[in-house]
Amino acid sequence: MQSVFDQGACAPCPASFNLAAYVLAPAATRPDKLALAILGAGQAERWTFARLEAAVRGTATGLLAQGLAPGDLVVLRLGNTVDFPIADLGAIAAGLVPVPTSAQLTAPEVARMIASLRPAAILHAPGVACPQTPCPVISTSALRAMRDLVPAPYAMGDPDRLAYVVFTSGTSGRPRAVAHAHRAIWARRMMHHGWYGLGGDDRLMHAGAFNWTFTLGTGLMDPWSVGATALIPATGIAPHQLPGLMQQHEVTLFAAAPGVYRKILQAHPRIDLPHLRHGLAAGEKLSATIREGWRKATGGGAIHEAFGMSECSTFISASPASPAAPGALGAPQQGRRVALLAGDGTPVPLGAVGTIAVHASDPGLMLGYLNAPEDTAARYSGDWFVTGDLGTMDASGQITYQGRADDMMNAGGYRVSPIEVEAALADLPGITEIGVTEVEVKTDARLIVAFYTGPQALPDDMLHQAAATRLARYKQPRAFLHVSDLPRNPNGKLxxxxxxxxxxxxIVRQA
Structure with missing residues (x-):
């Protein structure tokens, strides 16, 4: 049998649609319900659905009054505050096209983005890096004043039209501008059951910053769209403080990158969260060590993992209704069509390694890379968008992640996934984190090397012996290097x- 998951398409998006109108629809039926709380150590800033929608639609009025027109690109250089989602949704409500960017980017990085986009305006907060530019700049003080303006009507239209642009992380090359349609939020409905187990009574806490797209989608827009409450830790809250906030504010769902779970577990061997049903993880591979550590610390709590990318939000996941098989990510969500492809674009047999691909008809898939049709076309193989990530599929549709195609290592003619090697060694005593790659030691000679963090360097013979007991010879690292930190991008990915x-x-130090 072939590695193809296809159990029917999801319901079509309405013909007249606006992403912001869909997200804030509960304001009409639950105006006084708490939509958002920003949780500080001693107090919380609270927003009802009515207040939130008024701020968003007032911002839409203010942006249009600045001379901006539907279809204009607007770059967001805003900090970790509620200004970010209000401005983002306000632009979309008005028919503008926001480009959310990480506050951690440097001015030169932003300058390159601006040059490629040629936006009509930049929304800028003090202290967030932004280059000198002739482009009009709108301050946060001006944005906040817009919230009290007469609400603008939602700009309704074709769900396939451009809604927003995000940049890829750059882990696979130069960052690219990814264009998404308004229908992208409709596609996320498949995640509600297929990953979150999300309902209107939930109180979902996301540990990320407002200006991270993972937070914007999973932490804010998805819970709002079903009338649930979003809870975001205030700036300055450390990971070890999160369990206390979760307990105090009766959090039912918790979402974070795997690294946040790891930091929580380092500080709390036991965690009492009586209201928490389960955790959610995405952004990088969740290790078995963290998964098991969370289960033990919470007395049986599960973490459900998801796989997605800038070009298509999470489409493979585990969920309360369909837990992941041991070692697997989970399965494609109902309504998705996913395949694992060979190099010639045909599906591989079940159990064989192939490149994860999502069908071109998926409503959550990008419109394309902005102004880059050749780059867009290069990502397709026939009717499939090829992710560049490898996996295997079993007969039930469960997919086990095997790493990036360009991360794959070659050992004596065997392809080796760094994910597999890392998972095999991550729980060794004295190792906090581990990353594995292939390095060139001399011309045409490459070896697998493991880089690890921990309190101190461990004896090489102990590490090699442990690897020999857990991995086939060709998969074993030939060297281990103790480092202070592993390199990560602004979103925390290795x-x-x-x-x-x-x-x-x-090598230079040893010479």
Whole structure:
């Protein structure tokens, strides 16, 4: 049998649609319900659905009054505050096209983005890096004043029209501008059952910053769209403080990158969360060590993992209704069509490694890379969008992640996934984190090297012996290097390509 999951399409998006109108629809029926609370150590800033929608639609009025027109691109250079989602949804409500960006980007990085986009305006907060530009700049004080303006009507239209643009993280090359349609939010309905188990009575806490797209979608827009409450830790709240906030505010769902779970577990061997049903993880591979540590610390709590990307929000996941098989990510969500492809674009047999691909008809798939039709076309193989990530599928549709195609290592003619090696060694005593890659030790000679963090360097013979007991010979690292930190991008993802520089620096020190 072939590695193809296809159990029917999801319901079509309405013909007249606006992303912001869909997200804030509960304001009409539950105006006084708490939509958002920003949780500080001693107090919380609270927003009802009515107040939130008024601020969003007032912002839409104010942006249009600035001379902006539907279809104009607007770059968001805003901090970790509620200004970010209000401005983002306000632009979409008006028919503008927001471009949310990470506050951690440097001015030169933003300058390159601005040059490629040619936006009509930049929404800018003090202290967030932004280059000098002739482009009109709108301050946060001006944005906040817009919230009290007469609400603008939602700009309704074709769900396939451009709604927003996000940039890829750059882990697979230069960052690209990814264009998404208004229908992208409708596609996320498949995640409600297929990942979250989300309902209107939930209180979902996301540990990320407002200006991270993972937070914007999973932490805010998805719960709002069903009338649930979103809870966001205030700036300055550390991971070890999160369990206390979860207990105090009766959190039912908790979403975070795996690294946040790890930091919580380092501080709390036991965690009492009587209201929490389960956790949600995405952004990078969730290790078995963290999953099991969370289960033990919480007395049986599960973490459900999801796989997605900038070009298509999470479409493979585990859920309360369909837990992941041991070692697997989960399965494609109902309504998705997913395949694992060979190099020639045909599906591989069940159990074989193939490239994860999502069908071109998926409503959550990007419109394309902005102003880059050739780059867009290069990502397709026939009717499939090819992700560049590898996996295997079993007969039930469960997919086990095997790493990035360009992360795959070659050992004596065997392809080796760094994910597999990392998972095999991550729970060794004295290892906090581990990253594995292939490095060139001399011309045409490459070895698998493991980089790890921990209180101190561990004996090499112990590490090699442990690897020998857990991994086939061709999968075992030939060297282990203790480092202070592993390289990560602003979203916390491990950058395996940067591990080679650590090896080179080590060789220089040894010379």
């Amino acid at each position: 950058q395996r390509r940067a591990l080679g520089a650590l090896w080179e620096a080590h």
